[in-house]
Amino acid sequence: MPYSADKPKLAESSDELRARIPGWGVDLDPKDRPSVPKLRFDANLNGAHWEFPERQPEKWPRERSIEHKFLTPVFGTACPPKGLSGMIRRYSYRTYSEGRAAHWLLLLAADRVDAVESTLGSLLSRRPDNPVTETGVRSEFTHHGLASRLAGKRADRAHHPLDPIIVAAPWVLAGGAVYLALSRVVRRRRT
């Protein structure tokens, strides 16, 4: 009870727990727990043989946080910025620090633009996006979808209906964009 000095007693003693649970207490002593540098330093964990790493070639202007002094010597090269989403990303990195909500909100907006751009672009490619196969929704029928969702008292059932809306959003937006473009072309031809 917190209303008096003693701590509540446990149902099982340490000896009982040691007998019941394999390995109970083997890391009881904090010195046995891995921790650098507070408890133990192990130079063997670190294989660097340089003071500062050699620099990786920068093959295109790599966007970076303005909180960095310079481009880090090593960086990922996946998916360079492209299209409108790329312009938004570059603007966000160039303008705002990580401490500003605008930085992250712009990057999230760029992600949504990227999804719409890519969905539209895929319609012109040999492999258009396929929302059925890409969502993996077929597993609902092969891996006990309904039974799993109805089992027990799942707290996430309340928001499951929102997921299809999120998936459909870029398709609806892309469809709207195509419709507007086509109707503009038709109008121009008529005039």
Add this chain to the structure above:
Amino acid sequence: MQAMVYRGPYRIRVEEKDRPPIEHPNDAIVRVTRAAICGSDLHLYHGMMPDTRVGMTFGHEFVGVVDEVGPSVRNLKPGDRVMVPFNVYCGSCFYCARGLFSNCHNVNPNATAVGGIYGYSHTCGGYDGGQAEYVRVPFADVGPSPIPEWMDDDDAVLLTDALATGYFGAQLGDIVEGDVVVVFGAGPVGLYAAKSAWLMGAGRVIVIDHLDYRLEKAASFAHAETYNFAEYDDIVVHLKKITDHLGADVAIDAVGAEADGNFLQHVTAAKLKLQGGSPVALNWAIDSVRKGATISVMGAYGPMFSAVKFGDALNKGLTLRMNQCPVKRQWPRLFEHVRNGYLKPSDLVTHRIPLEHIAEAYHIFSAKLDGCIKPLIVPNAA
């Protein structure tokens, strides 16, 4: 090569991509033999992490065989079986020199607040991940380690993040003998954290979730006392009642950004992306522990603000400890525990799915279908 590719929120597919080249003298190219989907991959999959680009390959839990090494690599050679920590790190910066490998300052130009993580958006450096047949591994002399001969790939892949992070979560709790430890979340990290809490001498381990099948696993795998929060009006009050109204000594948040239990928090964070994460589990942790307790946060949150009950944390004199796990620092001790049979990582694997069916794997894991706890991905080249 075949690789998982992100196409937008809730949409992924397998595409043919170029095999990654050596981009730096200390790079290695690893042929992936086993990858896993992490609960935090779902934050990317759901479009929550800023700067997650269409075309990105996810996957920060993987093991494989070295296929090629750069000219300055000394510690690995083609043909070596390696496990790769989820952290990309240089080994020589201010942070790495102090063992804070997950906070490396030389690998992520996109952000200073987080280090490099394979396949985890450009916010974490823009590295393609290991849910593919091949992956580029920077600083091959620093991060990867040969897989011990006695360890199989399924155990090794879970040491690259999930088990190391769960153990780290218990470690940051600063557990002393007889402590009451409550773990929020019965996913892989929560289950490993619960199991690790016993190794550190916990006197009672309680696991909270809303999925009965995972709570059953918490009881059988982690010997934990379990409660389904959806069955209680107020799980905080229940936790107070079962701890004689004192509260737990240590709480571990193993849920993170998409926590359920509060509709408004979940929808504003996970669906509308207006918060860095839904801090329901973290707020429950703050409210349910005793004054002066320690809270260890292992759940992943995005870089934006979240509606955390900081005032209560202050008034209760809590210690909040957190970090991305510096995986390799944990390995020597964890290898001992796996070898001694105290921890069996692959006990949590429920699904092994070929890479070409990874879209189904994500859906099953995301929607919590078919009793899914931990899905592994097996590339064709394995």
